[in-house]
Amino acid sequence: MAPGAGLNGAKTRLMQELGELQKEPWVNIDLANDNLLHWKLGLMVINSDSAFNGGYFKAEMLFENDYPYKPPTFRFMIPIYHPNVYPDGKLCISILHNPGEDIMSGEAASERWSPLQGVESVLRSVLLLLDDPEINSPANVDAGVMYRDDRASYNRKAGEVVQRSKADIPAGFVMPTTLDATPPPKSVDDEAAFWAESDEELDFGGSDTGDEEMGDFDEDGEDEDGASEDEDS
Structure with missing residues (x-):
């Protein structure tokens, strides 16, 4: 591979993905210092059945020069009480693990990262994980136990996280309350x-x-x- 070809390929791919994601109402993306390899984003939970409904979760994603052949990293910028979120905001989630089958963890290659995946796949997987934790191998053992044994207390803690997250909603930004598109008025x-x-x-x-x-x-x-x-x- 020629010098710089990998970086150029990564940036081309990320530019395309950024353009598509900017059309989505559930994520708000900025580039850190106009750097395509460093995304700052607000990930929104718009699901009335979710304990995290109404949350605006600041996060960052970092990409390497050889993306998409290696997965990005994802990290919440605020503490989130959740079985699969580490204290530093990183996630225990299969899609962010390097490609290939892992005998030690028992993860199949289809569960892990592949170049066919993309940023949207990661973000949707994160949203699913928030509502459906994997408690058999938790990053936060206490949260896993509370989720299993005392769901009411867990939901209260989730609600507290949501309230704190709302302080990060950018000025002038209107949080969507539904993902259903409103049909245009009939003239x-x-x-x-x-x-x-x-x-x-x-x-x-x-x-x-x-x-x-x-x-x-x-x-x-x-x-x-x-x-x-x-x-x-």
């Missing part, structure tokens, strides 16, 4: 066009063959000779 012109098109498509005329076939019968069911169908039969 009067659109409705008029719909009915005009519908009138053109409707056909209230008789069938093409009906007039000829029914012409041999009068209203009483008689044929041209005056004989009814019953008399002929």
Whole structure:
């Protein structure tokens, strides 16, 4: 590989991913000093069933020059009480582990990082992990025990984290409350066009063959000779 080719490839890939993620309402991304290899982001939990619903979690992602062949790193910038979050904010999550099967951990290659993954895959996995912790091998043992044995207390602690996180919402930024896109309002012109098109498509005329076939019968069911169908039969 030519010098710099890996870095150029990483930046090209990250530029594409950044453009797509900037369309998503559940993540807010800035580059640290315009560095494509260092992302500052706000990861939002927009799920009424989640203990972390309404949270705006500051985090950072770092990428190496040979991304996507090596996974990025992810770290929460605020303490989060969660079975799979270390005290320094890093996560115990398979998708951030180097590619390949790990016999020691029991992780299959399909669970770990691969170049087919991307930043969106990581962020969605983090959101899923927040709501569905892996408590068999916790990074925070106390949180794992509380999640298992005292869910009400765990949910209260999660709520406290959410309240603290709201202090990090940027000024002027409006937190979404739902991920459902609001349909555009229907204008009067659109409705008029719909009915005009519908009138053109409707056909209230008789069938093409009906007039000829029914012409041999009068209203009483008689044929041209005056004989009814019953008399002929």
